[in-house]
Amino acid sequence: MKTDVANRYIWFKQEILNVNDAKINVLAPTSQFGLNVFEGIPCYWNETQQQLYAFRLADHYKRLAKSAKLLQLDCKYTKEDFEKALVDVVRANEYTENVSVRQTLFVDGFGSWGSDGPVEMFVAPIPRGNTSAEYNKQGLNCCVASWRRISDNTLSPRIKCGANYINSRMGQREALRNGYDTCIFLNEAGKVAEGPGSCLFLVKDGRLITPQLTDSVLESITRDTVIKLAEELGIEVQERSVDRTELYASDEAFLCGSAMEITPILSIDRYKYEYSEESLTSKLLAKYRSVVSGRDSKYQGWLTPIYK
Ligand code: PMP
The missing domain is CATH 3.30.470.10 (Aminotransferase class 4, branched-chain amino acid transferase, N-terminal domain)
Incomplete structure (x- = not known):
């Protein structure tokens, strides 16, 4: 039972x-x-x-x-x-x-x-x-953390270990204390890194932009999935260093991760974004859902059935 x-x-x-x-x-x-x-x-x-x-x-x-x-x-x-x-x-x-x-x-x-x-x-x-997947599917109000993301030469974000999440906790608790839902970390060089438990994508002029993996980012499986699905949908993706002002100047933004799936960001530091049924974020989320739940036959190779 x-x-x-x-x-x-x-x-x-x-x-x-x-x-x-x-x-x-x-x-x-x-x-x-x-x-x-x-x-x-x-x-x-x-x-x-x-x-x-x-x-x-x-x-x-x-x-x-x-x-x-x-x-x-x-x-x-x-x-x-x-x-x-x-x-x-x-x-x-x-x-x-x-x-x-x-x-x-x-x-x-x-x-x-x-x-x-x-x-x-x-x-x-x-x-x-x-899990956090259930929280706030309507979108997140974020801030840039005053704490920096851990870096490869101290405690590498590439290693998914328990201790790394203390850095995530500092940013997350600060965000909640100040009335936000979550935070976005900058790395030691001041470039945009990731969320406490998710990766970040921006949409600007119909293109996706995401911090490169060498900018203090976990090698996220959802990030990789989004990139592959975007390619199929004919959306250009740029993986590169991202400046802080690019956060505020973009048209849409979302966080992604196994728990977060694709969760739209409504604002960062009170700078607002577009989010609607027609937005690119919504299209990617619909595609993602159909792939993960086995409704898209093209991606069966990514799925392992649990029951016989
Ligand atoms: N960054 C961090 C810090 C995370 O904890 C997670 C969640 N594992 C992610 C990104 C997203 O990774 P994934 O898509 O593999 O779940």
Whole structure:
């Protein structure tokens, strides 16, 4: 029977357990120092096909393995193990709705931040109602953070690790304190980087502009998806360094990510944008939704069916 959220099943150290029984000791490097790498993997329910599709699973696992390698986490699990764990735990919960799956490799045991391991894994499905995807689909009022985005020479944004999100938190909490929904970070060089958990696109004169990956940006799978879908729709995309004033001078803007999907920005620092059913952002969002939910046959290769 389908589980309720408070008692959902979680894959934890090779077992499927009630989430309340999945315990990590307080001294583990993951608890104390945020020493873990993770993915948030979106899975979309297709009612007509009675199927749940995991989106771009192979790309998520490639990034997870790369994050682990960069932090020298010696992981005993293979990409096949990653996938089997995800499929098993989502099936155990019998989800027939959109879910986001948090798949985390963490440093367990009693070591310090320099610890070698042991490296363990949990896989926790999160019904989509509990993620930021549900918040404010009408659009976001943003500010430019007074904090800078972490940089490749300090704490690389290319590594998707727990500790990086403390920088995200500083920007996000500042934005909320000052009456905004979220923030956009500049990098150490003062160029536009990304949001606390999403990438940024601007629309100017019918063209898409997004900060290049070497400007302190996560190698986002949604960013890559947007670029590919834009190509199919015949929209020019520029990946390059972006100045702060370009934020205010653009026609439309949106944030994107596995949880955010494509979420329009209504304003940045109170400079307003156009957003309507006819806007480019709306067109891309409609295309994105049809691709992720399996309604667009061209992109079946990006989808992994969870149920047999
Ligand atoms: N940037 C940051 C800092 C993020 O945390 C995320 C969410 N993973 C993204 C961008 C978007 O990445 P993706 O499209 O792979 O979810």
